[in-house]
Amino acid sequence: MKPATDTIRVLIRRGDAHSGRICVYRAPRRENQTVLDVVTWIQRELAPDLAYRFSCRVGMCGTCAMMVGGAPRWTCRTHVKTVLRRGQLELAPLRSLPIIKDLACDMSEFFAKWRRAEGRFHSSPERSGRAQPPVKILPSTPARREADAAIECINCAVCYSACDVVAWNRDYLGPAALNRAWSLQNDARDSAHARRLRAVSAGGGCQHCHSQHSCESFCPVGLSPARSIAGLKRALARGALGIRPHSPPHA
Amino acid sequence: MMLSPKWFLAQRLSALLLAPMVIAHLLGIIYAAQGGLDAAEILARTRGNFFLAVFYECFVVATALHASIGLRVVGVEWLRLRGRALDWLGALSAFALFALGSYAVFAVTAG
Ligand code: SF4
Ligand code: SF4
Ligand code: FES
Numbered sequence: 199m200k201p202a203t204d205t206i207r208v209l210i211r212r213g214d215a216h217s218g219r220i221c222v223y224r225a226p227r228r229e230n231q232t233v234l235d236v237v238t239w240i241q242r243e244l245a246p247d248l249a250y251r252f253s254c255r256v257g258m259c260g261t262c263a264m265m266v267g268g269a270p271r272w273t274c275r276t277h278v279k280t281v282l283r284r285g286q287l288e289l290a291p292l293r294s295l296p297i298i299k300d301l302a303c304d305m306s307e308f309f310a311k312w313r314r315a316e317g318r319f320h321s322s323p324e325r326s327g328r329a330q331p332p333v334k335i336l337p338s339t340p341a342r343r344e345a346d347a348a349i350e351c352i353n354c355a356v357c358y359s360a361c362d363v364v365a366w367n368r369d370y371l372g373p374a375a376l377n378r379a380w381s382l383q384n385d386a387r388d389s390a391h392a393r394r395l396r397a398v399s400a401g402g403g404c405q406h407c408h409s410q411h412s413c414e415s416f417c418p419v420g421l422s423p424a425r426s427i428a429g430l431k432r433a434l435a436r437g438a439l440g441i442r443p444h445s446p447p448h449a
Numbered sequence: 450m451m452l453s454p455k456w457f458l459a460q461r462l463s464a465l466l467l468a469p470m471v472i473a474h475l476l477g478i479i480y481a482a483q484g485g486l487d488a489a490e491i492l493a494r495t496r497g498n499f500f501l502a503v504f505y506e507c508f509v510v511a512t513a514l515h516a517s518i519g520l521r522v523v524g525v526e527w528l529r530l531r532g533r534a535l536d537w538l539g540a541l542s543a544f545a546l547f548a549l550g551s552y553a554v555f556a557v558t559a560g
Contacts, residue, residue, distance in 0.1 A: 366525070367526055399454045399457075438454045438458045
């Protein structure tokens with residue numbers, strides 16, 4: 199018998215963190231179809247209790263990431279035809295995050311690490327308060343270029359899931375939080391550079407990165423957290439040696 | 450802490466030291482082997498060579514530091530060690546490397 203080419207065999211890891219099983223579904227194969235389309239079809243037609251997460255469907259919100267054939271991907275912008283292996287699609291929740299149910303993970307630790315890395319903008323009354331005239335930011339300064347290169351993160355946790363150090367060491371802040379920290383370290387308006395440098399070099403900090411760039415290979419929007427982390431490591435080394443930063447970020 | 454900023458820096462700096470030293474060491478081996486020296490002839494040249502003793506003892510210290518810090522990281526990531534166990538792994542490996550290395554340096558350069 200000829201194998202049916204108009205359907206896809208979809209293997210989904212279902213269950214919670216303690217008990218998981220692989221469920222097999224058949225979904226129609228369409229010309230232009232994303233992995234998220236397939237998951238949605240299965241939930242609507244076959245398994246109404248299938249848990250997964252998405253919001254924007256256009257690669258903006260970063261909520262739809264999961265493991266596709268063993269690799270972390272944003273599913274709303276991953277075309278089935280690029281990841282299908284022998285007519286088969288294997289889906290599982292993101293690696294290194296606690297599973298809530300089926301394809302939905304608990305992102306709390308991911309975001310807690312953003313906070314731990316001081317991934318939040320700190321304004322200062324002297325520099326960027328309401329009483330001050332707007333700060334002039336020249337896009338051409340080296341610091342601003344560094345900040346811009348790291349800024350388009352959509353918090354999808356794909357890099358976090360791709361990183362082996364995260365998998366091995368639960369303390370490690372991970373590529374996304376550190377990338378965010380680097381973009382703020384280069385923001386002239388931010389006033390917490392010293393505090394943030396301490397935060398990213400404390401336990402589980404940037405010094406644990408192995409610089410093997412898995413984060414960069416998988417980041418769907420083409421950022422390089424590894425490069426940002428290299429910047430943080432340089433700043434950390436300079437700080438520990440008592441050398442002042444190269445160019446003051448406000449130059 | 451598994452890899453404090455100070456240990457991180459120590460590992461980087463020791464690597465900086467080790468890179469040229471490894472090259473010098475390899476060049477030394479090639480030079481000696483090309484010259485067709487046998488063990489006794491090599492020992493005759495290394496014994497009592499103060500410069501060589503200092504060079505290799507620095508090599509040993511840098512290695513003990515660099516490798517033991519790296520082993521702590523391996524201990525955390527692969528063996529899931531923490532706290533006291535990790536400190537022991539680091540201290541014992543540093544001591545073993547230092548002792549074995551220094552013994553070798555002594556054996557080759559003393560006298
Ligand atoms: S480069 Fe660093 S942050 Fe990126 S995946 Fe490797 S260890 Fe993780
Ligand atoms: S750096 Fe890239 S992969 Fe990581 S969370 Fe941001 S967008 Fe996602
Ligand atoms: S659903 Fe928003 S990025 Fe995929």
